[in-house]
Amino acid sequence: MDQWTRVRRCAPAAVAALLALTSCTTSANGEANGRATAASGTPGAPGVHDPYFPELGNGGYDVTHYALTLDYDPKAHRLEATAEITARATQDLSAFNLDLHGMNVTSATVDGQKAVVSRAGDELTLTPRSGAGPTDGETFRTVVGYSGRPATITDADESEEGWLRTADGALALGEPLGSMAWFPGNHHPSDKASYDITVTVPKGLRAISNGELRSERTRGDRTAFAWHSGEPMAGYLATVAIGKFETRATRTPSGLPVFTAVDPAVAKGSAESIAGIPDIVEWGIKTFGPYPFSSAGAIVERDGDAGYALETQTKPVFPGPPSDGLLVHELAHQWFGNSVTPKSWRDMWLNEGFATYAQWLWDEDFANIPADRNFAEAFDNKANWAFPPAEPPSGADLFGDPVYGRGAMVLHKVREAVGDDAFFGIVRGWASTHRHSNASTDDFTAYVEKKSGKDLKALWDTWLYGKKKPATSR
Numbered sequence: 137m138d139q140w141t142r143v144r145r146c147a148p149a150a151v152a153a154l155l156a157l158t159s160c161t162t163s164a165n166g167e168a169n170g171r172a173t174a175a176s177g178t179p180g181a182p183g184v185h186d187p188y189f190p191e192l193g194n195g196g197y198d199v200t201h202y203a204l205t206l207d208y209d210p211k212a213h214r215l216e217a218t219a220e221i222t223a224r225a226t227q228d229l230s231a232f233n234l235d236l237h238g239m240n241v242t243s244a245t246v247d248g249q250k251a252v253v254s255r256a257g258d259e260l261t262l263t264p265r266s267g268a269g270p271t272d273g274e275t276f277r278t279v280v281g282y283s284g285r286p287a288t289i290t291d292a293d294e295s296e297e298g299w300l301r302t303a304d305g306a307l308a309l310g311e312p313l314g315s316m317a318w319f320p321g322n323h324h325p326s327d328k329a330s331y332d333i334t335v336t337v338p339k340g341l342r343a344i345s346n347g348e349l350r351s352e353r354t355r356g357d358r359t360a361f362a363w364h365s366g367e368p369m370a371g372y373l374a375t376v377a378i379g380k381f382e383t384r385a386t387r388t389p390s391g392l393p394v395f396t397a398v399d400p401a402v403a404k405g406s407a408e409s410i411a412g413i414p415d416i417v418e419w420g421i422k423t424f425g426p427y428p429f430s431s432a433g434a435i436v437e438r439d440g441d442a443g444y445a446l447e448t449q450t451k452p453v454f455p456g457p458p459s460d461g462l463l464v465h466e467l468a469h470q471w472f473g474n475s476v477t478p479k480s481w482r483d484m485w486l487n488e489g490f491a492t493y494a495q496w497l498w499d500e501d502f503a504n505i506p507a508d509r510n511f512a513e514a515f516d517n518k519a520n521w522a523f524p525p526a527e528p529p530s531g532a533d534l535f536g537d538p539v540y541g542r543g544a545m546v547l548h549k550v551r552e553a554v555g556d557d558a559f560f561g562i563v564r565g566w567a568s569t570h571r572h573s574n575a576s577t578d579d580f581t582a583y584v585e586k587k588s589g590k591d592l593k594a595l596w597d598t599w600l601y602g603k604k605k606p607a608t609s610r
């Protein structure tokens with residue numbers, strides 16, 4: 137297949153390219169296919185200047201698709217894998233980086249040709265042979281072979297992500313940067329892509345991932361599970377769960393496929409709440425607008441396997457039987473966070489404020505608790521005033537109370553300011569305007585002001601950016 141990429145790049149040399157793949161890259165710089173090609177270009181940037189993780193992500197290209205082929209042996213805790221990354225260059229590239237933490241890189245090609253591999257910290261640099269780097273606008277394919285024992289990463293707030301070993305297998309969690317522990321990629325949330333994730337595990341175990349199951353094949357004593365995610369996904373939302381699972385495929389009342397995978401140890405305890413997923417999704421559709429992905433579901437691990445829930449795309453992970461509130465929270469993230477994704481990690485409150493406010497809306501609709509009461513409780517909670525939600529002081533604060541509680545308070549203040557009709561129009565409009573894309577806090581405040589026709593500067597100053605708790609909640 138790599139020949140065809142070559143042929144496209146060097147059309148007049150098609151025959152030569154088929155006979156000898158190197159022929160066109162060794163030809164003179166500049167005129168290989170009648171259009172000027174860069175002699176060498178420049179290296180892509182090693183990061184995209186995220187305020188909290190400046191080295192996360194990489195410049196010079198946009199990934200459009202990841203095809204990950206993973207083979208995992210839980211007993212040996214060994215992963216053997218290939219990542220095939222399709223990307224479009226946004227500059228002439230003499231070299232480019234991928235984010236990868238640990239693992240041994242055993243091979244790397246760019247458009248079928250061996251690239252020079254170098255590593256420094258979590259940066260993997262691939263240098264195509266001289267003159268063979270991707271040119272601006274060109275789609276190119278990178279294949280990286282790697283193996284080893286994937287790492288569990290402990291974050292500044294002490295939470296664990298990356299590759300976690302579980303009682304009977306493993307679980308991959310990636311917020312904010314743990315995905316680099318199990319595949320090389322552009323791991324900043326601003327570069328979303330579609331995914332095919334195929335995982336081979338010992339027969340008897342199952343491998344669950346995002347999207348829809350395309351095939352399940354047993355050969356000898358190994359079973360391969362192929363999962364497909366057609367809609368854009370940020371790397372931090374990719375997951376793999378390996379172990380014994382009770383799986384169930386059903387549909388919501390409106391026909392959306394729902395796939396759940398539950399650790400048998402917690403199957404009884406979670407049966408009732410898990411059965412509520414289709415109705416929660418339908419409620420989400422009524423409240424937030426069309427569901428953004430081709431399927432929904434959940435992965436439920438046994439207590440102790442994971443330290444927290446995560447809104448992994450289409451199938452959020454739960455660290456044990458979930459409460460309705462937690463289900464609502466993680467399912468609401470499918471619209472807010474997964475479809476409308478933060479431009480940088482500073483915009484985290486757009487994820488957690490919306491997901492928390494979704495719980496308040498659910499309480500209003502089903503628990504007879506007006507959002508006013510949840511707001512008043514959040515207002516009185518000192519922890520929510522530690523810092524302004526739009527400006528977490530450090531990466532350790534991304535999951536801090538203000539991001540959740542005060543983030544939700546911001547939305548409640550918007551609702552008070554514009555009224556219910558305009559507010560729910562704004563919520564649905566926000567989800568549809570930035571569907572499958574990225575958005576920032578500035579995008580949000582500008583959108584609300586435009587839609588409502590109101591100048592809300594005082595509201596933002598107090599609730600979003602204010603360092604101090606206001607004297608009254610009005």
Ligand code: TRP
Nearest residue numbers: 295311444445446447466488535
């Ligand atoms: N983003 C997750 C949620 O709100 C929670 C989460 C992920 C988390 N990583 C964390 C919470 C680390 C505390 C610490 O659904």
Ligand code: ZN
Nearest residue numbers: 465487488491
């Ligand atoms: Zn959340």
